[in-house]
Amino acid sequence: MSADSNDLFQARTSVEQVEEGHELAPKFDDEGLIPVVTTDFETGELLMHGYMNAEALAKTIETGEAHYWSRSRRTLWHKGATSGLTQRVAEMRIDDDQDAVWLKVNVDGNGASCHVGYRSCFYRSVPTGSAEGPLTLRYEETEKVFDPEDVYGDAPNPTKL
Numbered sequence: 001m002s003a004d005s006n007d008l009f010q011a012r013t014s015v016e017q018v019e020e021g022h023e024l025a026p027k028f029d030d031e032g033l034i035p036v037v038t039t040d041f042e043t044g045e046l047l048m049h050g051y052m053n054a055e056a057l058a059k060t061i062e063t064g065e066a067h068y069w070s071r072s073r074r075t076l077w078h079k080g081a082t083s084g085l086t087q088r089v090a091e092m093r094i095d096d097d098q099d100a101v102w103l104k105v106n107v108d109g110n111g112a113s114c115h116v117g118y119r120s121c122f123y124r125s126v127p128t129g130s131a132e133g134p135l136t137l138r139y140e141e142t143e144k145v146f147d148p149e150d151v152y153g154d155a156p157n158p159t160k161l
Contacts, residue, residue: 008058018098026057027099033069034101038113041090041104047113048121052101064089066103083151085109110145115152117144 010023018025028034033051040047050068052060056076059067066079066087080086087105094101107113114121123141 008061019096025098026094027097028054034099036068036101036103038066038087038103038105041106045120046122060089066105080108085112112145115148117146117148119145
């Protein structure tokens with residue numbers, strides 16, 4: 001049985017309902033999207049940031065596996081469908097005004113979540129304390145968990161420049 005967002009999501013009727021109520025009434029932006037941060041359930045490590053539309057949110061609730069909306073490809077995306085690195089949702093939270101989602105997941109396979117091959121999409125740090133000249137990013141993860149070519153082959157890179 002497929003979840004329908006019309007059955008799962010309530011209309012937003014008041015601040016009290018949204019902030020203090022028990023109804024799921026997500027607020028999607030003008031493009032129909034809600035931001036999602038995804039962390040490792042066990043370690044709390046930030047794995048990725050993405051977006052969901054109503055269908056992706058409903059499918060995530062229904063299946064217990066993370067689904068996102070790919071803004072670059074303009075399509076629904078079941079995380080792990082191609083790579084096998086499925087994100088199984090251990091806990092899902094929504095913020096106080098219901099316009100952001102937090103997924104705590106267990107990742108199948110080697111635990112990686114980044115299409116570039118690193119465990120986390122946040123594998124580089126940005127130096128702070130000075131804004132002079134071009135910044136040099138520092139790699140916090142120095143070894144890839146997997147080779148993207150082995151996993152994705154010649155599939156189009158989801159990043160558009």
